[in-house]
Amino acid sequence: MSGLDAVFAAARSEQRGSLIGYLPAGYPTLEGSIELIGAMIDGGVDLVEVGVPYSDPVMDGPTIQAAAGTALRNGFRLRDVFTVVESVAARGGHAVVMTYWNPVHRYGVDAFARDLAAAGGHGLITPDLIPDEAEEWLAASAAHELSRTFLISPSSSRARIERAAGASTGFLYATAVMGVTGARDQVGAGAAELVGRAREVTDLPVGVGLGVRSAGQAAEVASFADAVIVGSAFVSRADSGTRAVRDLAAELADGVRAPSAGEARPSGLR
Amino acid sequence: MPEAEPVTERDGGTGRASAPSGEGTGQQHDPTDRGHFGPYGGRFLPEALIGALDELAAEYDKARQDPEFGERFDDLLANYAGRPSLLTEAPRFAEHAGGARIFLKREDLNHTGSHKINNVLGQALLTKRMGKTRVIAETGAGQHGVATATACALLDLDCVIYMGEVDTERQALNVARMRLLGAEVVPVNTGSRTLKDAINEALRDWVTNVDTTHYLLGTVAGGHPFPVMVRNFHAVIGEEARRQILDATGRLPDAVAACVGGGSNAIGIFQGFRDDPGVRLVGVEAGGHGIDSGAHGATLTSGSPGMLHGARSYLLQDDDGQTIEAYSISAGLDYPGVGPEHAWLKDTGRAEYRYATDAEAMDAFQLLSRTEGIIPAIESAHALAGALRLGQELGAGSLIVVNLSGRGDKDMDTAAKYFGYVDDHGTGGRS
Numbered sequence: 001m002s003g004l005d006a007v008f009a010a011a012r013s014e015q016r017g018s019l020i021g022y023l024p025a026g027y028p029t030l031e032g033s034i035e036l037i038g039a040m041i042d043g044g045v046d047l048v049e050v051g052v053p054y055s056d057p058v059m060d061g062p063t064i065q066a067a068a069g070t071a072l073r074n075g076f077r078l079r080d081v082f083t084v085v086e087s088v089a090a091r092g093g094h095a096v097v098m099t100y101w102n103p104v105h106r107y108g109v110d111a112f113a114r115d116l117a118a119a120g121g122h123g124l125i126t127p128d129l130i131p132d133e134a135e136e137w138l139a140a141s142a143a144h145e146l147s148r149t150f151l152i153s154p155s156s157s158r159a160r161i162e163r164a165a166g167a168s169t170g171f172l173y174a175t176a177v178m179g180v181t182g183a184r185d186q187v188g189a190g191a192a193e194l195v196g197r198a199r200e201v202t203d204l205p206v207g208v209g210l211g212v213r214s215a216g217q218a219a220e221v222a223s224f225a226d227a228v229i230v231g232s233a234f235v236s237r238a239d240s241g242t243r244a245v246r247d248l249a250a251e252l253a254d255g256v257r258a259p260s261a262g263e264a265r266p267s268g269l270r
Numbered sequence: 271m272p273e274a275e276p277v278t279e280r281d282g283g284t285g286r287a288s289a290p291s292g293e294g295t296g297q298q299h300d301p302t303d304r305g306h307f308g309p310y311g312g313r314f315l316p317e318a319l320i321g322a323l324d325e326l327a328a329e330y331d332k333a334r335q336d337p338e339f340g341e342r343f344d345d346l347l348a349n350y351a352g353r354p355s356l357l358t359e360a361p362r363f364a365e366h367a368g369g370a371r372i373f374l375k376r377e378d379l380n381h382t383g384s385h386k387i388n389n390v391l392g393q394a395l396l397t398k399r400m401g402k403t404r405v406i407a408e409t410g411a412g413q414h415g416v417a418t419a420t421a422c423a424l425l426d427l428d429c430v431i432y433m434g435e436v437d438t439e440r441q442a443l444n445v446a447r448m449r450l451l452g453a454e455v456v457p458v459n460t461g462s463r464t465l466k467d468a469i470n471e472a473l474r475d476w477v478t479n480v481d482t483t484h485y486l487l488g489t490v491a492g493g494h495p496f497p498v499m500v501r502n503f504h505a506v507i508g509e510e511a512r513r514q515i516l517d518a519t520g521r522l523p524d525a526v527a528a529c530v531g532g533g534s535n536a537i538g539i540f541q542g543f544r545d546d547p548g549v550r551l552v553g554v555e556a557g558g559h560g561i562d563s564g565a566h567g568a569t570l571t572s573g574s575p576g577m578l579h580g581a582r583s584y585l586l587q588d589d590d591g592q593t594i595e596a597y598s599i600s601a602g603l604d605y606p607g608v609g610p611e612h613a614w615l616k617d618t619g620r621a622e623y624r625y626a627t628d629a630e631a632m633d634a635f636q637l638l639s640r641t642e643g644i645i646p647a648i649e650s651a652h653a654l655a656g657a658l659r660l661g662q663e664l665g666a667g668s669l670i671v672v673n674l675s676g677r678g679d680k681d682m683d684t685a686a687k688y689f690g691y692v693d694d695h696g697t698g699g700r701s
Contacts, residue, residue, distance in 0.1 A: 055461065055593040058474060059474075078591070101577055102576045102577045103591035105591060106589070128314050128316055128577075130314075130315075132304060152317060153317050154318075155319075156317060156318075157321060160320060164317065175318060178318060178478055178480060178481075179474075
């Protein structure tokens with residue numbers, strides 16, 4: 001069982017959803033990001049999604065765009081992502097990296113996979129790499145035993161969902177709404193339907209992201225998905241410091257354990 | 271169809287090879303089914319857009335084989351855009367080109383003042399076919415934005431144009447044109463606030479509104495099928511130019527020169543000559559303040575392979591794969607990427623790419639104005655500068671066709687400041 005499988009299995013054994021929290025490496029600085037991510041782990045996220053700041057983040061809304069810009073202006077270098085991943089592992093947490101593809105392509109796909117595995121990372125989430133173009137990554141991830149998370153969207157056909165699920169390992173990422181990242185008042189009504197369509201073709205855990213910001217939303221998403229992914233809300237909260245980030249993580253961690261989270265019963269265990 | 275091996279090294283793939291070609295003249299040099307030109311092209315975009323790209327590719331394939339669509343497109347080109355555009359000899363200009371004869375393909379005479387109208391009419395017709403009611407587009411210099419707003423007015427489509435804030439200031443008159451035509455112009459204030467960021471913002475809009483909206487991309491970049499589709503809508507430039515130069519001189523040119531930002535006017539004219547091995551295809555990029563200065567837009571000259579805006583091609587990037595901001599006096603060439611087919615034409619050696627600096631382009635801009643009474647777009651002036659040098663290299667009796675991709679009216683503010691034709695109050699100044 002890979003590290004990531006163990007993370008999802010642990011949550012499942014507690015009959016609850018997993019909580020995945022995103023923060024960009026290097027935001028606002030390298031040291032600052034390590035502290036903020038540490039606070040997220042302390043607050044109870046099951047898995048950390050370490051973002052790679054990128055100059056042209058077309059899947060991201062204003063919040064994460066601005067954070068990426070800050071990180072780059074403050075001197076973020078790509079290799080810093082491995083330092084952040086190491087810090088997660090050292091704190092007893094689990095990390096995957098979410099990155100646009102060009103930085104990985106530029107670094108060298110195999111070299112990036114090698115260095116990520118060496119840092120203790122579990123895998124990659126690739127928002128602008130579709131399985132059709134992922135030959136090099138399929139080989140590198142296999143060679144370095146990393147998980148591959150491809151995305152599915154409400155506009156994905158059954159064939160596309162099959163393709164993404166077939167190429168993914170660890171978990172599948174369902175984008176709840178058509179759009180870019182950013183906290184929303186409502187998680188798209190299509191999210192549950194999309195997860196349902198994914199379940200028809202795969203046994204992989206399905207995480208839902210894009211828009212979740214509150215414990216109530218986390219509970220709602222956890223009622224139909226295996227994992228709740230929260231990004232922009234953490235980035236916004238980062239402005240208020242580590243305590244605020246830890247508190248948000250704790251609220252959301254309560255959310256994925258709430259009675260309304262479908263059949264999951266609160267275990268009271270942590 | 272077999273896929274070419276990916277190029278793993280920066281300068282790999284120098285051997286000559288040709289892209290797979292389809293049946294019939296219209297599909298010569300087409301990419302693979304998945305949009306690959308050798309190791310370039312493809313789709314490096316969010317999954318949310320793949321359905322729309324598949325739909326577009328399917329609709330385009332159908333339209334391409336539908337005589338009715340072809341007739342409608344040809345009719346608009348002839349009776350709305352004003353095609354065929356002229357091929358004009360420029361003898362007084364050519365006196366500065368080492369004795370070469372130079373002919374200008376007059377895309378500046380098209381409706382809206384540039385080649386951009388070809389592609390927007392094609393894609394606007396496709397938008398109607400797909401039953402979509404809203405069009406979004408990016409623009410740099412404003413030419414593609416104006417052309418898109420024009421086609422949307424003609425075909426009753428809602429139109430939103432994303433334009434970098436820097437460019438809205440450089441090209442204020444084009445912003446007014448687009449608004450007059452009924453388009454909403456959205457200034458983009460993220461990143462470098464130029465064309466690259468306008469494309470990012472248009473892509474974000476598209477991801478959100480893809481059900482109702484067509485992204486009318488203005489160049490031969492982006493995910494498949496944009497590079498091949500936009501190329502084919504512009505292929506009329508090369509087809510006409512080839513016929514016209516044969517009529518005028520009885521022979522094929524020694525070289526065809528065109529400016530390259532994203533590369534749409536260049537690929538359009540190259541397409542007519544790429545099967546004539548004796549014709550050199552020369553793309554001229556924006557040299558800005560010079561390559562060594564770092565302030566330029568010469569992607570093929572000094573960039574490296576990577577992904578930007580949906581395709582693998584060359585781009586200006588740092589060691590971490592972060593995009594480096596481009597610079598050019600010309601807003602339309604101020605772009606750190608380039609269409610993937612140009613990357614393939616470079617690697618295979620079928621086309622060659624060089625650059626002209628701001629100063630060289632502005633010299634050519636003024637020279638053409640004063641010798642021929644034609645004010646070119648500053649973008650096109652880069653091609654003219656390239657032709658002056660090509661003429662020196664090819665020598666007396668050589669024959670060069672330059673794609674004059676647009677007219678310079680939009681650039682008068684930049685030119686007036688550059689040459690000091692106006693004072694700080696916008697009036698008078700030296701003569």
